[in-house]
Amino acid sequence: MVVGLIAGYGRLPLIAYNKLKERYDKVVVVSLAEEVTVDFSSVAENLHQFSVGQVGKIIKTLKSEGVQDILFAGKVNKTLLYKNLKLDFTAIKLLWALENRNDDTIMLKIVEELQKHGIGVLKQSDILRDLFLPEGVISKKKPNKAIMDDVAFGYKVAKVLGSVDVGQTVVVKNKAVMALEAIEGTDATIERGCRLAKEGAVVVKVAKPKQDERFDIPTVGIDTLKKILDNKGVCLAIEAGTTIVVDIDEVKKFCDENKLVMISFNGDRL
Structure with missing residues (x-):
């Protein structure tokens, strides 16, 4: 074939x-x-x-x-x-x-x-299935309650954003939205949101509620984490089982070397 x-x-x-x-x-x-x-x-x-x-x-x-x-x-x-x-x-x-x-x-x-x-x-999900992560903490550094509160808040906002097919990423600090992804893409959203937060921002990335698995599945990797680190963010939170992680070993190493938090979460258990 x-x-x-x-x-x-x-x-x-x-x-x-x-x-x-x-x-x-x-x-x-x-x-x-x-x-x-x-x-x-x-x-x-x-x-x-x-x-x-x-x-x-x-x-x-x-x-x-x-x-x-x-x-x-x-x-x-x-x-x-x-x-x-x-x-x-x-x-x-x-x-x-x-x-x-x-x-x-x-x-x-x-x-x-x-x-x-x-x-x-x-379907991207069929060919790249082993790049999806189960629920859990990916980094050595664990999220505190403030981070998890921001993740839970950001998850709800991101799902609404995805439901109208605008974007998949939300930047949050202290349960306030710093940036919503639109046409500019994830990296520019992270930069803009973290800049407004000054420091301590949490980046939440989720699949759309009716995600078509043939295209546009949320994807993160080293570039995503570098953008968060360069702009003084503290956490990347992705939806378990629906997000592609590129080069997971390098991702874990980068998180641990730079004391970033990274989690893969189940929205129903936040």
Whole structure:
């Protein structure tokens, strides 16, 4: 079976590629030029690179390679839509057909277009299942009551934010919202929220209430923690079983070396 990988920002696409290679006969990589940070040229036998706006060319290439299913992996910054990104005819057609430009609306339209051409979309949760963490404290440093109160508060707010398909991340201090994620993305939200908090902010990241497991599953890693540390935050809290953690051993080491708290929580038990 031939599968495709649509590779965006970060290390997750490389991890996803290796997972796909274990399961499938042939993996075709389409790296998105504006976002990809991994050099696939030394590992991928079937590699193509396109701009994010070249949707028609991407689909044509996938079909010519005999791709039956694809996997999305890695972040694609939606702000590209507002930075004079060049769009091909297919991309323009899809954008004009959108009811709004929320994440799910855009991605579902892309999935629909792929399906019209006989290409399915794999669940990230199926391919990357071992990157999801169970409930528990990940760091050596344990959260105190004040942190857990902020996590419980932030969880409720983040779920409401996700229910209207705006974002997945909330920055909280003393049960007050410092920042809500919108189009700017997680890192910019952390920076803005922690700056307002000055120090001691808690970052809460959750799945949407009706999370589509084919795309946009919440993902964290070293970059997330560095952003929290650089802006004097104290904790990263993720929802257990629904959040991808990239390079967990490095994540644990970074937390412990920098005395950061990191927990994976069950919202029903907060």
